[in-house]
Amino acid sequence: xxxxxxxxxxxxxxxxxxxxxxxxxxxxxxxxxxxxxxxxxxxxxxxxxxxxxxxxxxxxxxxxxxxxxxxxxxxxxxxxxxxxxxxxxxxxxxxxxxxxxxxxxxxxxxxxxxxxxxxxxxxxxxxxxxxxxxxxxxxxxxxxxxxxxxxxxxxxxxxxxxxxxxxxxxxxxxxxxxxxxxxxxxxxxxxxxxxxxxxxxxxx
Amino acid sequence: xxxxxxxxxxxxxxxxxxxxxxxxxxxxxxxxxxxxxxxxxxxxxxxxxxxxxxxxxxxxxxxxxxxxxxxxxxxxxxxxxxxxxxxxxxxxxxxxxxxxxxxxx
Numbered sequence: 001x002x003x004x005x006x007x008x009x010x011x012x013x014x015x016x017x018x019x020x021x022x023x024x025x026x027x028x029x030x031x032x033x034x035x036x037x038x039x040x041x042x043x044x045x046x047x048x049x050x051x052x053x054x055x056x057x058x059x060x061x062x063x064x065x066x067x068x069x070x071x072x073x074x075x076x077x078x079x080x081x082x083x084x085x086x087x088x089x090x091x092x093x094x095x096x097x098x099x100x101x102x103x104x105x106x107x108x109x110x111x112x113x114x115x116x117x118x119x120x121x122x123x124x125x126x127x128x129x130x131x132x133x134x135x136x137x138x139x140x141x142x143x144x145x146x147x148x149x150x151x152x153x154x155x156x157x158x159x160x161x162x163x164x165x166x167x168x169x170x171x172x173x174x175x176x177x178x179x180x181x182x183x184x185x186x187x188x189x190x191x192x193x194x195x196x197x198x199x200x201x202x203x204x
Numbered sequence: 205x206x207x208x209x210x211x212x213x214x215x216x217x218x219x220x221x222x223x224x225x226x227x228x229x230x231x232x233x234x235x236x237x238x239x240x241x242x243x244x245x246x247x248x249x250x251x252x253x254x255x256x257x258x259x260x261x262x263x264x265x266x267x268x269x270x271x272x273x274x275x276x277x278x279x280x281x282x283x284x285x286x287x288x289x290x291x292x293x294x295x296x297x298x299x300x301x302x303x304x305x306x307x308x309x
Contacts, residue, residue, distance in 0.1 A: 001208075002207060002208040003208075005205060005208040005209065006208050006209065009208075009209050009213070013213075013217050016217065016221060017217070017220055017221065017224070020221055020224040020225065020228075020244050021224060023224075023228060023240055023241075023244065024224055024225075024227055024228030024231070024232065024237070024240075024241060024244075029234050029236055029237060032237060032240060033236075033240065036240050036243065036244070039244065039247070040247070043247050043250075043251060046214075046217075046251065047251075047254055049205070049209075050205070050214070050254050050255060050258045051205060051258060052254045052257070052258065052268060052271075054268065055250070055254055055268055055271050055272070058272060058275055059250075059275070062275050062278075062279055063243075063247070063275070063278075066279060067243060067278065067279060067282045070282055070283065070286050071236060071239065071240065071243075071282070071286065073286075074236055074286040074289055074290060075236050077290055077293070078235075078236070078289060078290065078293040078299045085233060086232070086233060087231045087232065087233060088230075088231055088232075088233050088301065088302060089302070090231075091230075091231035093230075094226075094227050094230030094231040095227055095231065097226070097227075097230065098223040098224070098226045098227040098230070099223070101222075101223055101226065102219055102220060102222075102223040106219035106222070106223070107216060107219060110212055110215045110216065110219065111212055111216075115211050115212075115259070115260065116260075117206070117211060117259050117260060118260070128206075128262055129262070129263065130258075130262050130263075131262065131263055131264060131265045131268070135265045136265050136268055136269060136272070139265045139269055140269070144269050147269070147273055151273055151276045151277075154276065154277065154280050155276060155279070155280055157280075158279075158280030158281075158283050158284050159283070161284050161287070162283040162284050162286075162287035163287075165284065165287040165288055165290075165291050166287035166290045166291055168294065
């Protein structure tokens with residue numbers, strides 16, 4: 001059983017890290033977004049391995065369902081000539097910073113620190129009591145009620161802000177004709193052309 | 205589960221994901237790529253919170269609740285960020301971060 005969990009964990013880690021590497025290195029932005037979705041799915045599976053089912057479902061709903069769709073739409077709305085270079089001029093500095101952060105700060109800290117993990121309570125073999133979605137729901141109306149309200153206000157403000165920022169005034173909007181409007185316009189142009197030729201004939 | 209995988213392994217995965225996201229956010233030229241790097245970083249923080257909850261405090265709900273709050277903030281950030289990207293694209297006709305430098309002086 002332990003070995004099976006370890007194998008699943010190893011596969012998920014390989015998928016998460018590999019997909020994240022593809023996100024930051026692949027040239028096509030659409031492909032990067034698709035790799036990002038793969039990474040989100042793998043993280044949701046990792047939550048399931050960690051026995052946090054509700055967070056896993058929320059991850060799939062919000063990240064895979066909403067955020068990646070937003071990102072794909074933004075990519076499609078902003079297709080442009082991207083130029084030759086994929087990374088900025090000082091990308092080696094960014095690589096140095098992130099590698100240094102990982103190798104010199106994060107990894108030694110989390111390996112060197114002694115985590116006092118509590119021993120499993122109860123008889124050996126019985127499953128541990130975990131706080132589930134019921135406790136989360138209760139916490140949202142008791143101890144985290146302020147956080148909950150602030151999150152609601154934040155979402156409202158973000159909604160209004162996104163609309164205000166992305167709103168385009170009607171006068172500046174490029175007008176796209178519908179088929180019927182195009183048909184009427186063409187008829188009117190033909191009519192004026194005929195009238196002009198008739199006037200020219202009459203003058204002759 | 206806690207016997208099979210040590211806490212340090214989960215934290216190391218989250219740290220690696222955070223550093224990859226940081227590299228993406230600092231070095232991608234496309235604005236949407238920068239935003240994708242930030243999403244990866246927020247994801248790694250969530251993994252940390254869930255791992256700490258599972259290993260250290262499985263009876264309390266502080267870890268999952270804050271993971272949910274971070275997901276909320278990530279959704280709001282993505283919406284506003286992508287609206288800004290669309291507004292920038294409309295004004296400058298580009299989404300490359302090194303062409304949008306009018307605040308540089």
